[in-house]
Amino acid sequence: SQKIEQNSEALNIQEGKTATLTCNYTNYSPAYLQWYRQDPGRGPVFLLLIRENEKEKRKERLKVTFDTTLKQSLFHITASQPADSATYLCALDMNNAGNMLTFGGGTRLMVKP
C-alpha cells in the first residue's frame, strides 16, 4: 500500500542551528510534493511545492530536496528560530490527478533559545 512516513518523534534543536526533517514515501511516484506548517489549534499553512524534475527548492531560510530514487524529501530550516517551532507536514498527490492530497503524520519541531 502507499505510505507517507515522517518521524513521529519531536525534533529538538538549539536556536541558530539547521533543522532537517524527513519525508519518505513508498509504492508511489508522485509528480510533486508539498510541505506545510501547522501550529497548535490552527489549520496547516502551505510552505513549498517541489516537482519531480526539481532536485532542490529554496524560499528564504527554507530548503526542500526531492530524491525520486530514494523516494525521500528533506526539509531544512537554516538559522532556526523559536518562532519556527511547529509541526511540519509533507503531502503527496497520491494519484497525480490533483484530487487526493495525502498528508504524512507530521514532525513536531521545537527550537530552543
Add this chain to the structure above:
Amino acid sequence: GAGVSQSPSNKVTEKGKDVELRCDPISGHTALYWYRQSLGQGLEFLIYFQGNSAPDKSGLPSDRFSAERTGGSVSTLTIQRTQQEDSAVYLCASSLGLGGGAGELFFGEGSRLTVL
C-alpha cells in the same frame, strides 16, 4: 472572504445526534477538500470536490458521513448519528483546482467536534 471560513469553530454534541459543518472557500477556488484530524494525529483525507462534483467518496469513514457543495462555493459536511469516535477537528481547504495537480491548499481553522 479573504480566507477559508469554517463554522462552527467548536461543536459539542451528544452521541446519536446529527451535525452539520460548513465550509466557505476562497472566492474563485474550484477545488474544495475535507480532512479530519484526530488529536495528535495527521490529516485523514475525506472527500474532494471539483466544482459541485465529488468524483471519489471512498475516503468518507462510513455511510453516516455525507458532503455536498452547491453553487461551486459553500460545502457542508454532515455526520448522522454521531459516535464518540467521530470526535476530531474537521478541516476544510480550497485551491484554484487548475490542471497539473492540487497546487497550494488554503486551509480553514477547522471545526472541532466533540461527541459526548
